[in-house]
Amino acid sequence: MSVPLLDVNAQNLPLEAELKQVFENVLRSGRFILGEEVEAFEKECAAALGAKHAISISSGTDALIIALMALGIGPGDEVLCPSFTFFATAGSVHRTGATPVFCDVTTDCFGIDLESAKAKLTSKTKAIIPVHLFGQSSEMDAITSFAKEHGLKIIEDVAQSFGSTYRGRACGTIGEIGSFSFFPSKNLGGFGDGGLVTTESFELCEKMLRLRNHGMHPRYYHSMVGGNFRMDALQCALLRVKLHHIGEYAAGRTRNANYYSRRLSKISGEELILPNDRDHAGHVWNQYTLRVPGRRDELKAHLTEKGIGCEIYYPVPMHRQECFANLPEHSLSNCPISDQLASEVVSIPVYPELVEAQLDEVATAIESFFP
Incomplete structure (x- = not known):
């Protein structure tokens, strides 16, 4: 599917x-x-x-x-x-x-x-x-x-x-x-x-x-x-x-994010880093963004081959964009976490209308990638 x-x-x-x-x-x-x-x-x-x-x-x-x-x-x-x-x-x-x-960003909430x-x-x-x-x-x-x-x-x-x-x-x-x-x-x-x-x-x-x-x-x-x-x-x-439906949309995204977090937690670690859901921050899950150090592009290719929609948000941080190359040096320097995230992140389907069979398909595809 x-x-x-x-x-x-x-x-x-x-x-x-x-x-x-x-x-x-x-x-x-x-x-x-x-x-x-x-x-x-x-x-x-x-x-x-x-x-x-x-x-x-x-x-x-x-x-x-x-x-x-x-x-x-x-x-x-x-x-x-x-x-x-x-x-x-x-x-x-x-x-x-x-x-x-x-400026650079943090890894807990980006x-x-x-x-x-x-x-x-x-x-x-x-x-x-x-x-x-x-x-x-x-x-x-x-x-x-x-x-x-x-x-x-x-x-x-x-x-x-x-x-x-x-x-x-x-x-x-x-x-x-x-x-x-x-x-x-x-x-x-x-x-x-x-x-x-x-x-x-x-x-x-x-x-x-x-x-x-x-x-x-x-x-x-x-x-x-x-x-x-x-x-x-x-x-x-x-x-x-x-x-008028924004509450149910948010609930659906949260439900789907929680499914992924439960299902993928058993392989979560250095190879697969799941997104944070901080207690004091009400997350509405516009994206469910994984971090895959060293193997992100491989996982993306694997998911694409299995028909799972995924996308990289974002492959090039702002301080690396060609159109900003002439900005002052202090505008462009020292953003190592942004560089790191750009090489690690990939987002998977989390929209509220997903049914459990679709969520299972996505999770199974990810599980099959990791030994």
Whole structure:
């Protein structure tokens, strides 16, 4: 039996009738930009996350960009971010004219290593972007204390972790701004690109509302230069349907992750390192990421041959990317754990609609690889 890494139809098609009805409602309304569906989705997201303010944005990448813009980050500024992450984290910093400074990460949660961040702090450092990677939070208490001590703003990259928590508090509500993605593979996966920003600050909320609509308020009056960062009303309406199921989606991912952890624990060790599930961090398992020192590519080939979907997130850390080769030396140096993880990690199917027979197929394929 082949098992795909992700099957969006397994989640979306059971909702087909409701999604079609929502589409028809928006079609007949004739309101495709902003409006009631957008406002309702934002209120429901804020309630689900326990955030004071939530604003829908055109993509997860644009959510990071607008967050940086709202905090006044630009040319001459430096922003600390992990090297082991998806490109958008660093690319968004670069697009504002600021300089991404790549820090190493920890092996327990793949989050930014604060000792590395401390070593790379300069007088130009204005912000830090902790990434809650693969569905699990970074160590936000230490990051918050560090940021407060040095006057840094915190932008949480929650693209992969909608609904995750840190010590009972939703990720995305701890720093100044949280940035989310609704790319179809995410825990709350949309029907194209989409994103969200959250904040506890009324002032930042008002600023981002203007920035997402060309800096305009009132109409045709521009006190700042923004962009077209709006999310379509149709996308918001469709996502509202799926938001009502986010609890069961999270439970399904947790169930599947627990199955793997139980099943694979007997071969876990130096050859196969299972992901951590820390007690104080509510993991939502966007990915179930194994570490396979020395044999990762062999295992990936083995799984592929057996029809098991798998992927490497990520094979090249940011400090090794060609487009950043001309950054200052301190931006690119001393990220050995990021290099190590890039050579070890492979993610296996964990989406909530997997049935036990599929989980068994994946686990059996992995077991057959190890003596």
